[in-house]
Amino acid sequence: MPFGGVRGSAPRYSLMTDLQKGHSMRKPVIAGNWKMNNTPNEGAELINELKPLVKGAKPVVVVCVPAIDIPAAVKAAKGSAIKVGAQNVHFAEKGAYTGEISAKMLKEAGVSYAIIGHSERRQYFGETDVTVNLRSRAALAGGLIPIICVGEKKEEREAGYTDALVTYQTLIALSGMTEEEVKSVVIAYEPVWAIGTGLTATDEQANETIGVIRKAIADKYGKRVANAVRIKYGGSMNPKNVKGLMAQPEIDGGLIGGASLKAEDFAKVVNYQE
Numbered sequence: 212m213p214f215g216g217v218r219g220s221a222p223r224y225s226l227m228t229d230l231q232k233g234h235s236m237r238k239p240v241i242a243g244n245w246k247m248n249n250t251p252n253e254g255a256e257l258i259n260e261l262k263p264l265v266k267g268a269k270p271v272v273v274v275c276v277p278a279i280d281i282p283a284a285v286k287a288a289k290g291s292a293i294k295v296g297a298q299n300v301h302f303a304e305k306g307a308y309t310g311e312i313s314a315k316m317l318k319e320a321g322v323s324y325a326i327i328g329h330s331e332r333r334q335y336f337g338e339t340d341v342t343v344n345l346r347s348r349a350a351l352a353g354g355l356i357p358i359i360c361v362g363e364k365k366e367e368r369e370a371g372y373t374d375a376l377v378t379y380q381t382l383i384a385l386s387g388m389t390e391e392e393v394k395s396v397v398i399a400y401e402p403v404w405a406i407g408t409g410l411t412a413t414d415e416q417a418n419e420t421i422g423v424i425r426k427a428i429a430d431k432y433g434k435r436v437a438n439a440v441r442i443k444y445g446g447s448m449n450p451k452n453v454k455g456l457m458a459q460p461e462i463d464g465g466l467i468g469g470a471s472l473k474a475e476d477f478a479k480v481v482n483y484q485e
Contacts (some may be wrong), residue, residue, distance in 0.1 A: 239464035241398055241481045242273035242358060243471025244294060244326060244445075245349050249276070251283035251338050256286040257263070257474055268292055270464060272481055273324050274471065275358070278312055284445040285321035300355065301330060302345035314353025325350045326466070328360040328384065330403045336395035340383040347384055358397045358466065359384045359443065362425065365404035366395030373420060378427040385428070391431055394439040400424060405446030406468070415454075417444045418459035425461060450479035457483050 249257060254276055263270050271416030275296035276284045284295045301311035315327065327350065328343035343359060350357040361380035362372045376402065385393050398420050405411050412420075421442045428435035444456055456462055470476040 222273045229365055237272035237439070237463045240273060240358075240441055240443055241268075241270045241464050241467065242275055242324065242326075242399075242443075243467045243477055244298065244329070245277060245280070245332060245333070245471060246397045246468065247277060248472055249280060251280045254280040257472070258291075258293060259480060260474040262288075262454075264291065264293045264474055265292055265481045266306065266402060268481050269484060270481060273358075275324065276325050279321050281317070281322060294323040295321060296326060296358065297322050297355075298326050298329070300325040300327065300338065300346055300350050300353075300357075302342065302349040304349070304353075314350050314355050318354045324356045324358055325398070326358045326399075328380075330360060330362060330406060332424070334403075336399060340380055343380075343384050344386050348387060348392075351388070355403075356395060356397060357422065358399050360372055360401050360466070362403050362441065364400040365410075368402070368404065373396045374423045375425050381424050381427050382431060385431070386417060389444070390436050393428065393436050396440065397457040398440060398442045399445040400442060400447030402464060411452065412444075412446050414455040414459055417446065418461045421459075430475040450476055450481060453480045453483040 238385040258274065272292055272479055273294045273296045274284060275432065277297050278297065281295065281297065297317050300314050300317060301308055304313050304315055306466065327346045328338055333340040348358040363376045367373060367376055368423055401460060402412050423443065424442055425437050428440055430483050442461065443464035443466055444462050448456055448467055449467035449470040453465065467477060467480055470480055
């Protein structure tokens with residue numbers, strides 16, 4: 212059901228601005244986030260089932276898998292259109308960080324993308340905007356493309372803080388990056404209140420907030436950079452709502468949770484244009 216909370220207090224800029232002109236040039240990224248699901252064998256089976264369904268897909272297709280699944284996922288995805296992503300990356304290249312994995316390790320294992328700052332990492336594992344920035348810069352330095360997550364909680368939206376919050380999160384995450392580095396990152400707007408709650412952002416709500424994120428980038432780095440950044444939606448995108456969301460001018464893909472655990476459902480999201 213759509214969420215009808217109070218919109219952010221700042222006025223929205225017109226959707227017919229220069230910031231939409233880059234939409235047709237940005238290749239969408241559809242990334243599945245398996246979270247803590249699938250053993251290595253189960254993950255390989257899922258990828259093998261998915262491969263023929265997304266062959267020739269127009270968006271970039273990524274599966275972000277548990278760390279233990281990475282070798283099996285890379286092997287299963289070899290020769291296909293599917294890229295493998297990690298669900299986290301540490302900000303140090305090496306050292307006494309028990310249980311962590313560096314960008315260099317992930318890159319050598321065949322990983323191309325890394326989710327950073329997911330709301331569950333923020334909620335359960337002490338992730339902060341500062342550590343999101345450190346991880347994102349480490350990912351870039353290690354040759355990975357970071358998928359940086361930003362988004363507000365239900366009470367923050369109801370209080371009218373959405374615009375200010377996602378602007379702050381975005382600018383902190385990108386702090387210290389060059390313009391070329393900013394252009395290469397992927398940002399995922401994931402309203403925390405829409406993850407596993409049954410609530411969903413309307414197409415227009417998602418588009419407007421992603422527009423706020425893009426405007427924040429434009430104000431800091433210029434329109435050329437903002438037009439190049441792919442910003443996707445991560446609030447329960449699925450086969451039923453993907454067409455409406457992807458028709459919005461600001462939305463450049465999706466970060467898919469539950470729907471990525473079934474090959475047929477994920478393929479329907481990937482092939483939303485068919």
